[in-house]
Amino acid sequence: MAVHGATPERGVNAIVKMAAIVQALDTDFRELLVEMSGADEWLGASTINLGMIKGGTRSNIVADHCTLRVDMRTTPGLNRNVGALAALTQFVQQIDPTATIEPLPETLPLDTDPANTWVQKLVSCGASLTGAPWFCDAAFLAAEGTPAIAIGPGSIAQAHTKDEFIRCADLEAGAEFFGRFLHALA
Numbered sequence: 001m002a003v004h005g006a007t008p009e010r011g012v013n014a015i016v017k018m019a020a021i022v023q024a025l026d027t028d029f030r031e032l033l034v035e036m037s038g039a040d041e042w043l044g045a046s047t048i049n050l051g052m053i054k055g056g057t058r059s060n061i062v063a064d065h066c067t068l069r070v071d072m073r074t075t076p077g078l079n080r081n082v083g084a085l086a087a088l089t090q091f092v093q094q095i096d097p098t099a100t101i102e103p104l105p106e107t108l109p110l111d112t113d114p115a116n117t118w119v120q121k122l123v124s125c126g127a128s129l130t131g132a133p134w135f136c137d138a139a140f141l142a143a144e145g146t147p148a149i150a151i152g153p154g155s156i157a158q159a160h161t162k163d164e165f166i167r168c169a170d171l172e173a174g175a176e177f178f179g180r181f182l183h184a185l186a
Contacts, residue, residue, distance in 0.1 A: 002057070002064035011062035015055040017096055018066040022050060024095050025070070029088075036087060037078035042131020043109060046078040048088075073133050076111040110139040112147045119149060125181045127151060153177070 003011035025048060037046040048070055055066030074084045082090075089101045112119060114129050123129065134156060138148035153174025154166035 001062070003062045005060035005062060008062050011064070013062050014066035015063040017099075018053065018055060018068055021092055021095050021099060022053070022068065024091070025050060029091050032087070032091065033072075033078065036081045037075045040075040040077055040109075040131070042129075043073075043075045043133060044131075046072065046074045046084070047133070048072050073135070074107075074109050076109055079108060107135045108139055108143045110136065110142050110148065110150060112142055112149055116147050118147065121184060122149070122151065122181060125184055126177055132156065 001011045029048060033048060034045040039045055049072075050068060051071050052069040053066065056063030070088070072084045072088065078084060078087065081087075083106075085101070085103050085106060092099050092101060114120075119129070132150070136150040138150050141148040153170045155170070158165050
């Protein structure tokens with residue numbers, strides 16, 4: 001409840017309440033994610049990033065609202081267990097039953113069976129199987145039952161940066177690889 005900053009005891013400071021949630025998410029919830037998700041062969045454990053926090057309107061008014069935005073990178077194990085949203089909601093409600101969770105669209109992990117015929121065809125052409133903690137749209141296809149992968153030349157270190165680029169040698173190697181793959185399909 002917002003009240004004058006000269007009488008903070010008359011209000012409920014949402015920032016202070018959020019501080020308890022932040023502390024618990026940054027410690028206990030991180031450990032819980034590892035327990036619930038297990039160590040995935042490709043992705044490791046599920047993670048949470050406490051990325052943005054915003055609260056209050058002025059420094060002389062007790063804050064009546066506070067918002068925390070988090071980013072969770074999930075593994076198939078967490079999704080088979082309880083799911084990211086359910087785990088986060090249950091945990092936060094234990095800390096503060098008055099807190100509300102407003103989910104953004106959930107981005108499930110890309111989890112295509114390495115034994116898939118198409119995956120094995122790519123491997124036979126020289127691709128290597130690996131995992132990555134980043135998201136791509138192929139996960140939406142996989143979540144709906146269409147086997148999908150993320151593959152391409154270049155380095156993820158340059159992706160989505162101010163000066164995104166690909167080395168010419170990587171582009172040429174990628175074109176040669178996909179040429180081999182297309183010929184292998186004939």
